Amino acid sequence: MDLINHLSLGFGVAFTPINLLYCLIGCILGTLIGVLPGIGPVATIAMLLPATYALPPVSALIMLAGIYYGAQYGGSTTAILVNLPGESSSVVTVIDGYQMARKGRAGPALAAAGLGSFFAGCVGTIILAAFAPPLTEVAFKFGPAEYFSLMILGLIGAVVLASGSLLKAVSMIVLGLLMGLVGTDVNSGVARFSFDIPELTDGIGFVAIAMGVFGYGEIIANLAHPEEDREVFTAKVSGLFPTKEDFKRMVPAVLRGTALGSCLGILPGGGALLAAFAAYTIEKKTKLHPGEVPFGQGNIRGVAAPESANNAGAQTSFIPLLTLGIPPNAVMALMVGAMTIHNIQPGPQVMTSNPELFWGLIASMWLGNAMLIVLNLPLIGMWIKLLSVPYKYLFPSIILFCAIGVYSTNNNTFDIWMVGAFGIIGYIFHKLGCEPAPLLLGFILGPMMEENLRRALLLSRGSWAVFVQRPISGGLLAAAVLLLVIVLLPAVKNKREEAFVED
Amino acid sequence: MKIKSHKDFFSGLMFLFVGIAFAWGATNYTIGSGARMGPGYFPLVLGVVMAIMGAVLTMTALVIETETGDPIGKWAWKPLFFVIIANLLFGILLGGLPSLGLPAMGLIVAIYVLVIVGSMAGSEFKLVPSIILATALAIGSYVAFIWGLNLQMQVWPTFITG
Numbered sequence: 001m002d003l004i005n006h007l008s009l010g011f012g013v014a015f016t017p018i019n020l021l022y023c024l025i026g027c028i029l030g031t032l033i034g035v036l037p038g039i040g041p042v043a044t045i046a047m048l049l050p051a052t053y054a055l056p057p058v059s060a061l062i063m064l065a066g067i068y069y070g071a072q073y074g075g076s077t078t079a080i081l082v083n084l085p086g087e088s089s090s091v092v093t094v095i096d097g098y099q100m101a102r103k104g105r106a107g108p109a110l111a112a113a114g115l116g117s118f119f120a121g122c123v124g125t126i127i128l129a130a131f132a133p134p135l136t137e138v139a140f141k142f143g144p145a146e147y148f149s150l151m152i153l154g155l156i157g158a159v160v161l162a163s164g165s166l167l168k169a170v171s172m173i174v175l176g177l178l179m180g181l182v183g184t185d186v187n188s189g190v191a192r193f194s195f196d197i198p199e200l201t202d203g204i205g206f207v208a209i210a211m212g213v214f215g216y217g218e219i220i221a222n223l224a225h226p227e228e229d230r231e232v233f234t235a236k237v238s239g240l241f242p243t244k245e246d247f248k249r250m251v252p253a254v255l256r257g258t259a260l261g262s263c264l265g266i267l268p269g270g271g272a273l274l275a276a277f278a279a280y281t282i283e284k285k286t287k288l289h290p291g292e293v294p295f296g297q298g299n300i301r302g303v304a305a306p307e308s309a310n311n312a313g314a315q316t317s318f319i320p321l322l323t324l325g326i327p328p329n330a331v332m333a334l335m336v337g338a339m340t341i342h343n344i345q346p347g348p349q350v351m352t353s354n355p356e357l358f359w360g361l362i363a364s365m366w367l368g369n370a371m372l373i374v375l376n377l378p379l380i381g382m383w384i385k386l387l388s389v390p391y392k393y394l395f396p397s398i399i400l401f402c403a404i405g406v407y408s409t410n411n412n413t414f415d416i417w418m419v420g421a422f423g424i425i426g427y428i429f430h431k432l433g434c435e436p437a438p439l440l441l442g443f444i445l446g447p448m449m450e451e452n453l454r455r456a457l458l459l460s461r462g463s464w465a466v467f468v469q470r471p472i473s474g475g476l477l478a479a480a481v482l483l484l485v486i487v488l489l490p491a492v493k494n495k496r497e498e499a500f501v502e503d
Numbered sequence: 504m505k506i507k508s509h510k511d512f513f514s515g516l517m518f519l520f521v522g523i524a525f526a527w528g529a530t531n532y533t534i535g536s537g538a539r540m541g542p543g544y545f546p547l548v549l550g551v552v553m554a555i556m557g558a559v560l561t562m563t564a565l566v567i568e569t570e571t572g573d574p575i576g577k578w579a580w581k582p583l584f585f586v587i588i589a590n591l592l593f594g595i596l597l598g599g600l601p602s603l604g605l606p607a608m609g610l611i612v613a614i615y616v617l618v619i620v621g622s623m624a625g626s627e628f629k630l631v632p633s634i635i636l637a638t639a640l641a642i643g644s645y646v647a648f649i650w651g652l653n654l655q656m657q658v659w660p661t662f663i664t665g
Contacts, residue, residue: 051652165511167560171518174553178525178546185542190532192542193525220586223624224579393636396621399586400614400640403593408654416594420587427583431575432514450545462538 007129010359014367019059023364026063027371030070034077035383037084039398041071042440043218045334046210047405049341057342058357062364064338068331069121069314069365072272073372076113076307077383080106089272089310092280096295096302108242109303112250114377116308120258121369124315127262128322129362132351135323139348142324144455145466149476151449154326156480157267158438160274160487169438172429176439179204180446187454199414206337206443207409208418210330211402213436216419217426219395242300249292250304253283257305261312266319267328275313276306315365322358323348326445330437333444508573511564518557526550585624593617597656606661610649614641 013019033044045064052060075087080097093113100109142150159169182193183203194200242250260282261275283305284295293299318335320328325347327333339346344354351358376383406415429436460466468474506512526547535541596616599607618637622628648654 050654051648054652165560167556167563168511168514171514171553171556171560174549174556175518175521178521178549178553181546181549185532187540188533188542190542192532192546193528216586216590220579220582220624223582223586223626224577392622392625392627393632395625396589396618396633396636397640399589399621400593400617400644403590403617404610404644404648404654407594407597408648408656411655413594413598416590416597420590420594423587423590424583427579428517431510431578432517433510433573434514453545454540457537457540460538462536464537 002133003129006133006355006359007363009355010129010361010363013058013356013360014062014363018056019062019360019364020367022055022059022063023066023368024371026066027070027368027375029063030067030072031074031372031375031383032386033067034071034074034087034090035386036074036389036394037078037082039218039394040087040214041068042210042330042334042437043215043398043402044071045331045338046207046214047401049207049334049338050405050408052338053341053408057339057344057354058360060338060342061335061357061361062368064335065318065361065365066368069311069368070372072307072311072314073114073117073376074383075310076117076303077110077376077380078387080109080113080303081384082387087272089276089314090307091273092276092306093303095280096297096299099296099298100300100303103298105298108246108300109298110380111242111377112246112300112304113307114373116250116254116257116304117311117376118369118373119254120261120308120312121315121372122366123258124262124265124312125362125365125369127316128319128365129359131266132319132323132358132362135319136348136351139324142348142472143470144452144459145470145473146476147324147326148449148452148456149467149473149480150324150326151445151452153476153480153483154320154328155438155442155445156483158329158441160483165433166487168434172434172436172439173442176442176444177446177449179209179439180443181450186447186451197414199410199412203447204443205406205409205415205418206334206440208406208415209422209443210334210440211406212419212422213426213429213439215398215402216423217430217436219398220423220427221430222391223395246300249289249300253301253305254308256282257308258312261309262316264309265313265316265328272310272314272317273329275309279305279309311369318361318365321346322350322361325350326448327441330440333441336444506564506572507567508564508569509575510573511560513575515557515560515562515564519554519561520557522550522552522554522557524550526554582624585620589617589621589624592620599661607657608660609657610644611641611658612660614644 014023029044030041033039033041044067048064052063071087072089075085075090076093076097079085079090079093080101083094083098085091085094097109100106155173159166159173182200184191184201191201257279260279264275264278280302283301288294295302317328317332320326321332321335327336336346344350344357402419403416406419407413409415426436456466467477529543529546529550532543533541534543534547593613593616595605596608596613597610599605615637618640619633622633649658
């Protein structure tokens, strides 16, 4: 009955007018940036972080969370109608979604994506509410050695997620860890790698990194390719509702996608993107019913499964953040930043010290999903109009919001120079084929890892064996090694490269 | 020796040199021992690890055959230049440069300059649409950030507000 009490507390918080408003704002913004290609939740959340200073912490987190799962809804619209992933997690939706639109079945495709997302979002939220408390109990048993090993597992998990070379992804993580160490060392008070620049003694602002690499870097890379003419199926969306036959195909795909997405979201390094990939691969493996359209030519299951999976993954990726204080992906890394801005130390104690925040956030996700289904199905016409906004008007606006956002974090022009520098660095990463998401994760985890490593080794008097001797810590490290081995197995390695290439 | 993958080769070099730089920088701080870590311990270890990975990456880029040679491709100098310059000018105009005696021009002027200079990064630049866009964004930003969110920043040039 605890769950009921908790949820009623949560809904009490989420149902206040101000929180409903911010939930709605978050969902609208999320759909907006999901629909618009070229801007993702990482850059948006980074841009809006400073704007949440003035808000109460609950409202701020409700809004930022809404942006993340809202983007999963919006991304499918662009994928289906424009043949472009509006969001990285909609990459696989493009394959069958666009083919459905070409055959005049854009309506059912959008409905399948919307309804699947809604169902998955609700299930994901229930899982979050049910599993968070027991996991929190476990987390209290964690010592520094366990935390360190868990972070290793999380970072290795993030590597599996990155496309392309494993070695590059691990290097990006280490680079992120190192950049996270810039600034004053908490134990000795020594300003590390700060080159006597006073602003750097506080460390590199992670808003500057996120906006520079994900905002400016992406814009420069996008502008390098001239705008292609794409066929947009805007006028042809009619008959939103899927047929009975569609439903029969859709329902099992949605269920499979939701189950898979919920599991993969919890895993460190998981989240929406990985979930969508895996769900599509599984659907492709199942046998086609007689008379069913093959995959790649507009099969409704190829839309329903990945869209359910990415939304379920988006919800459950909050579990490691809320229970352990460890971000499983780049968006959650930003949520850590948002919590720290509001003086909330992410970790197992959040549930007991800030129960209204914890349960309010979870309850708001339910409401948010309900708002999103309304925003995305009956109001689809509004978002379609938005797709006709040319990029030439969009990108100067993104530059502006990044610049204003980063300046307002500290009211210091130094941050503007930093975001410019990281824009250049981000573009270099893009040219060299280095995925930036692991870097951001490493950056957030850098100081935490050093601190836990220090404590663990202090307690063990310098013996590294402590990490394998303690059962939980050893188990986590074993899982990390296993993960690496699996990914490096020739059979899996080829499959993984295939999965990333075909899109 | 021929480079088989340009992207991997140069990113390997990048990791190698940045790793060495961090490791070398870390030696300026107390290293300490495992049980009593100094501020230099963790960065030194990470720097060395990264340099090794960079070196391995560079080597594999020389050995393992790729179909296309993974070329890095042309650098998009124009967007790179204009996006970064727009950003720099925005900072200078918004906050001024006290070291050079440049006064702050405030948010509105900075928005116009950022949008117009930033628009030059695109494939085609037309002045009038950029000015219209800048006006819309200036009004929108004023309403959202100054009125709505009450962010503290200078809106008008110093010589007007005094």
